[in-house]
Amino acid sequence: MMSTCPFRVGTGYDIHRLVPGRPLVLGGVTIPYELGLLGHSDADALAHAVTDALLGALALGDIGTHFPDTDPRWANANSLVLLGHTMALVMAQGFEVVNVDASILAERPKLAPYLAAMRERLAEVLQVAPTTVSVKAKTNEGLDAVGRRAAISVHAVVLLCRSAQRLPLSPDQHREA
Numbered sequence: 001m002m003s004t005c006p007f008r009v010g011t012g013y014d015i016h017r018l019v020p021g022r023p024l025v026l027g028g029v030t031i032p033y034e035l036g037l038l039g040h041s042d043a044d045a046l047a048h049a050v051t052d053a054l055l056g057a058l059a060l061g062d063i064g065t066h067f068p069d070t071d072p073r074w075a076n077a078n079s080l081v082l083l084g085h086t087m088a089l090v091m092a093q094g095f096e097v098v099n100v101d102a103s104i105l106a107e108r109p110k111l112a113p114y115l116a117a118m119r120e121r122l123a124e125v126l127q128v129a130p131t132t133v134s135v136k137a138k139t140n141e142g143l144d145a146v147g148r149r150a151a152i153s154v155h156a157v158v159l160l161c162r163s164a165q166r167l168p169l170s171p172d173q174h175r176e177a
């Protein structure tokens with residue numbers, strides 16, 4: 001029986017290694033730093049955690065099943081494009097985003113100057129106002145891989161609400177669904 005409750009909640013987590021010779025991209029914003037995140041795509045751990053939270057809210061699997069890192073289509077991909085594909089799936093299921101809350105764990109660099117831009121980029125893709133997208137940043141107090149500046153990790157929570165109408169997927173999105 002389908003629940004009459006209009007809400008679904010999902011969580012997402014991601015971690016990527018920090019290495020030389022890669023750009024540091026978080027929430028679609030490129031941040032000047034001597035290290036960047038290693039990955040098949042642009043390794044945007046914030047976009048990935050939010051993508052996994054959206055998929056988790058609707059029990060649609062995870063980012064690895066939808067966008068496998070063996071698929072050359074996603075090599076060096078802009079992860080906001082992956083997030084956009086996922087948002088289309090959410091809307092096709094008849095849901096919209098109520099709010100997002102994310103925490104980035106990074107010892108360096110200082111991310112405060114870039115958080116507003118990250119919120120704007122994410123909100124645009126999620127088709128909500130930036131006031132409903134929270135992005136926070138903190139250090140790991142020098143502990144573990146994040147504290148050694150060997151990695152950056154992200155936790156995200158998203159709340160979805162059933163919307164008035166289902167938006168159909170494009171033929172291209174159907175193939176990926």
Ligand code: MG
Nearest residue numbers: 014015045048
């Ligand atoms: Mg990832």
